[in-house]
Amino acid sequence: MFGIPVLGVAHDVLLTLADALAPLLGTGSVAGAVVVFTACVRLVMVPLGYAQARAEVARARLAPQVERLRQRYARDPRRLARELGALHRRSGISMFAGVLPALAGLPFLFLTYRLFAGDRDLLGHTLVGAPLGLHPVAGLGGPHTPVLLALIALIAGVARVGYRRAAAVPNTPAPLRWMPFATVPTAAFAPLAVGLYLLTSTAWTTAERPLLRRLATARADRVVPGH
Incomplete structure (x- = not known):
């Protein structure tokens, strides 16, 4: 996916x-550089x-209409799916708009993986003594187990917060609610530097989302007064 010039x-x-x-x-310092790069x-x-x-704000405001459609077409799943799709199209939103940030971040995630999967200049650097190229699953039981478990636990904790915030938004599709937990197995089977990237990225998302939702809500209130 990435040529030599990009990796260089x-x-x-x-x-x-x-x-x-x-x-x-x-x-x-290299671990810190991964954090700064991710930021x-x-x-x-x-x-x-x-x-x-x-x-998310638009989906929340559509929740009453969605509930009425679900009650009306409870016995006709195909009609319900068509009506829900039409409702979202009329409102100008995608039911899976939340996937875009994750997809946009994938190239940078793969780039971090490639760098720490074979770059000798980077493999020797550490995070609290644990090599940045070490895979947590491979390193469990060794001297770096506490660092590896701490990183995985932090990622899981942030993923749980992300799940709860996504679940609190009405009408959020199930894949979007559970998406934060995909970071846990990824971090377990990838170099430690990738786990550091995932922790930084998911923590950023968790902190950023409430701020952006407030901005989006304020904008929607200006566009549609009285809501």
Whole structure:
């Protein structure tokens, strides 16, 4: 997916960030660079997050109409699906708008995986003593088990918060509610640096979503006064 030039640029960017962070983080400077890199990626994707927030607000406001349709066509699932699709189209929202930020972040996730799956300049760096190229599943039972378990536990905790917030939004499709938990098995079978990327990205999303929803709600109130 990524050619040598892209990997080379990403490698240089990470090491440049690590050099800048070295006075503060020492041997953890590359791990810090992964966090900063992830934050920059998420900053670029804020417009997609805002689009997702607008869709969530719109779905919440459609909830009464959706419930009426479900009661009316409870015995006709095909008609219900058609009516729900038509309702969302008329409202100008997608039932799966929340997938966009996750899809947009996949190339950067794969890039991080490629870098720490075979780049010798990066594999020797550590996070609290644990090599950034170490896979948690392979490292369990070894000297780095506490670090690996702590990272997986943090990712699972953030995923749980993300699930609860998504479930609190009326009319959210089940795949979008459960999507945050996909980060847990991914982190378990990927290099430690990928887990650090996932933790940073999901924590950013968890913190960002309420802010963007408030902005989207304020905008919707201006467009449709009285709601």
